[in-house]
Amino acid sequence: MxxxxxxxxxxxxxxxxxxxxxxxxxxxxxxxxxxxxxxxxxxxxxxxxxxxxxxxxxxxxxxxxxxxxxxxxxxxxxxxxxxxxxxxxxxxxxxxxxxxxxxxxxxxxxxxxxxxxxxxxxxxxxxxxxxxxxxxxxxxxxxxxxxxxxxxxxxxxxxxxxxxxxxxxxxxxxxxxxxxxxxxxxxxxxxxxxxxxxxxxxxxxxxxxxxxxxxxAGFFVMKLLLPLGLVVFMSWVVFWLDPERVDAQVGMAATAILTLIAYRFTFDSLLPPVSYLTRVDHFISGSTALVFLSLLQVVITGTLVSRNRIPDARRLDRWSRAVFPALFALLTWWSFFA
Structure with a gap:
């Protein structure tokens, strides 16, 4: 037996x-x-x-x-x-x-x-x-x-x-x-x-x-999504600054980018270690793209000001005040609700 x-x-x-x-x-x-x-x-x-x-x-x-x-x-x-x-x-x-x-x-x-x-x-x-x-x-x-x-x-x-x-x-x-x-x-x-x-x-x-x-999800909303959204909002401040103050606009946009890069190092440990993209990965990538687009917009308005096209620069700022929040809202919907 x-x-x-x-x-x-x-x-x-x-x-x-x-x-x-x-x-x-x-x-x-x-x-x-x-x-x-x-x-x-x-x-x-x-x-x-x-x-x-x-x-x-x-x-x-x-x-x-x-x-x-x-x-x-x-x-x-x-x-x-x-x-x-x-x-x-x-x-x-x-x-x-x-x-x-x-x-x-x-x-x-x-x-x-x-x-x-x-x-x-x-x-x-x-x-x-x-x-x-x-x-x-x-x-x-x-x-x-x-x-x-x-x-x-x-x-x-x-x-x-x-x-x-x-x-x-x-x-x-x-x-x-x-x-x-x-x-x-x-x-x-x-x-x-x-x-x-x-x-x-x-x-x-x-x-x-x-x-x-x-x-x-409450922890991740407070520790990850909300701070990331605030960094994106910070990058939009340049749309309300006088386009003739190119140095202030560039400084604010660069600060937003550096803050985002530094913040990504801190919250990488919060993401699940998987080999495919999650919804929050799409949101982070889209937010990063919006911050860099804000810097690109600053470069464009600075170029317009240097060419004495200040009315066009102001018009671009007013357009960006509506378009960028709309893009962020669309990104949020696509990332988490679509």
Whole structure:
């Protein structure tokens, strides 16, 4: 028995999934299902995401603690008048469950089951660690994402096993106040479904707990977007200065550009380290272009003044007072609302 367990522990993920339906009628240690062929074994489940401590968009992972409880009936283990027994999970038939999207997960509870005298078996476990999840932050910082933890039976087909969330509905859900304070959980659901992949010879029964989390954008608005907007507004002061004061206009425009460049070094650490552009990247690039256009406008008005075309320079300033705010408003709408 110990040699068999050692061998199975060393089996690769691909080898486990390659089990055929015929051989799936017994578990990893040769224990047949408690129900006869042609009927499905019913396994009640409850899964609760106890905490979410980190969401890492660069690694495409989130860190969480997940509690799991399973319940099924095995009439072969009925012992009238007996006591509850605690045995190793592998010593009885079990649904051979694993976490599909685990990245670096630790089991915090002993891998045992409670065998009741009426044949009811209870399995409790707590999983803690990283889970893989697709996280596309293109809408940063106003993005929201759906996260999930999926449990899959490694050996049984849909005709042999079913997961049901009836008895443990009160033990299924997601914490309302996770440790990751820069996200808020807006909704969750638990559901059962068939898991199919190209490498599988048949569909596996599975269930998952999903939750949707939205990023708290207030911090980024106050620390990033509002100061950046003020720098852009500062660059427009040149439109209200006398065009004959070319030195003052050039000095103000240059100050705005230098402030923007210095500020970009400080807020680069606030942006998610991804290889594609987000909405805030578009906003930053557009704001930078508007500040440089303000400097270009100063150069043009200075040239007009040097050629004694002061009325044209004043007319250009009046035109810029309306056009630049309109362009900024259009940029804001396109970056965050389009």
């Amino acid at each position: 110990s040699a068999t367990r050692t061998y199975l522990a060393q089996m690769t993920f691909s080898a486990i999934l390659a089990v055929s339906p015929a051989s799936a009628r017994a578990d990893s240690f040769g224990i047949p299902r408690p129900d006869p062929p042609g009927t499905r074994t019913r396994v009640e489940f409850g899964a609760f995401i106890l905490d979410v401590s980190n969401i890492n968009s660069a690694d495409q992972t989130f860190t969480a603690d997940v509690g799991l409880v399973l319940r099924w009936h095995d009439p072969r283990l009925v012992t009238p008048g007996g006591a509850v027994k605690v045995v190793n999970r592998t010593d009885v038939w079990n649904p051979d469950l694993y976490v599909l999207n685990q990245r670096n997960v630790t089991l915090l509870l002993p891998d045992v089951v409670d065998v009741n005298p009426d044949g009811i078996i209870l399995y409790r476990q707590r999983f803690s660690g990283q889970f893989s999840n697709r996280i596309h932050v293109g809408d940063f910082p106003f993005d929201s994402h759906r996260f999930h933890v999926r449990f899959v039976s490694g050996r049984y087909s849909m005709d042999e096993l079913e997961f049901v969330n009836d008895v443990f509905k009160d033990r299924t859900g997601v914490t309302e106040k996770p440790l990751v304070v820069d996200w808020v959980i807006t909704s969750w659901r638990a559901h059962e479904e068939a898991f199919t992949e190209g490498m599988l010879s048949f569909a596996r029964p599975s269930f998952s707990v999903e939750f949707t989390a939205a990023r708290r």
